[in-house]
Amino acid sequence: MEQQNILLKIQSMGNQFTKKERQLADYCLSHQDEIIYMSITDLALACGVGEASVTRFCRKLGAQGYQDFKVQVSISQARVGAILEAHADDRTGVEHRPEPEAAAGQTDWAQKVFLAHRKALHETMLLVDEKTLLSIVQMFEQADRIHFFGVSDSLLMAREAHSRFARVMPKVVCVEDPHLQAIAATMMTERDVMFIFSYSGASKDAVQVARLAHEAGAKVAAVTHYTKSPLTAYADAILLTGMREAPLERGSMAAKTAQLYLIDLLYQRFYERNREECQKNSERAIETVVRETY
Structure with missing residues (x-):
């Protein structure tokens, strides 16, 4: 029915x-x-x-x-x-027929996808607040441990952020299971930072771990699309991502591109302020990878 x-x-x-x-x-x-x-x-x-x-x-x-x-x-x-x-x-009086594949044109689709990604990047760039970016970098510098969290599609972004920062500092972790995330959040202290991804800011699991971390005294930084959501109520710093995503478009690659841009922006800012330490750790990481390559 x-x-x-x-x-x-x-x-x-x-x-x-x-x-x-x-x-x-x-x-x-x-x-x-x-x-x-x-x-x-x-x-x-x-x-x-x-x-x-x-x-x-x-x-x-x-x-x-x-x-x-x-x-x-x-x-x-x-x-x-x-x-x-x-x-x-x-x-x-026109008969409606599906457009042939050849008429659609591969170039048209390629341009459409490219424009969507470019729009997402441009909107996100305009939303970047330098003071907020710097405050998160300072949180990272002062923290004993940095936890990257996310649920479902947002977990992919948490993994990317962890992978990026793990090359330049040893104090980053990424917990993937939602239950273990909740446990880790309750164990945090004022010397911990939770960096959490949630496009909607309304995921129950994401909101719960942010609340637990906040109550434990940890700093909470969030990447989201909405300035006001259940998640942002517990965030000390918020980075906004562009690209409006309808419910039927959840998990869109353009939205992920915008979040990847914020990860790289934060990484570059951190590296710039901590160049000597980051360069030393990066060289050690590269040597380890090279030894594992045939």
């Missing part, structure tokens, strides 16, 4: 909503393109309600939660777009 269009469902349930739910319904219907890029905190602030009200609203519509609600909105928009396109073909 085909899932009901959630946007039409919002319209049809108008008389069943409370006052706060009506505010959410009106906003969602008039800002359909924007809400799929908004965090739960953003939507709550825009409508003047609490995050709990947003969650209840989503569940009343049959969604499992806010993220599921955004996915259903994206699917509903895609279906409406397909119907409108089909009707347009009917009105013009």
Whole structure:
């Protein structure tokens, strides 16, 4: 059975909503393109309600939660777009046929992907705050141990950051299992730094470990897209990544490119300030790798 269009469902349930739910319904219907890029905190602030009200609203519509609600909105928009396109073909008398592969052109696709990555990099560059970047570098310098954390796709970024910094300093670790991350967070002290990746800032596992680390007295630095989210409430420093990512585009390579740019930017800044130590450690790392190469 085909899932009901959630946007039409919002319209049809108008008389069943409370006052706060009506505010959410009106906003969602008039800002359909924007809400799929908004965090739960953003939507709550825009409508003047609490995050709990947003969650209840989503569940009343049959969604499992806010993220599921955004996915259903994206699917509903895609279906409406397909119907409108089909009707347009009917009105013009033009038979709708899939474009042949040759007509699509490999060069066009290559340019489209390139432009998406370039846009992600440019937006992220404009969002970089030098003071924040420097404060994170100083956290790294003063820390006894630096923990790189992430969940799911964000774990890939944590691995990349760990791999990059492990070549120039011995005090970095990357814990991959969410349960072990939580345990490690509770063991942290004021001499530890947690550097965590979460595009949405709303992953329950990410928020939990950030909260545990914050309560343990550790410094928390985050890479995320949203300035206000459950995660940023526990962050001492935030690096923002560009590239808006819709629910159906989660894990996009362009968004990862933007995060990789921030990792390299932070690395270069750290290396510049600690050149002698970094160069010595880097040479030792290279010698080790060379000895393992045939």
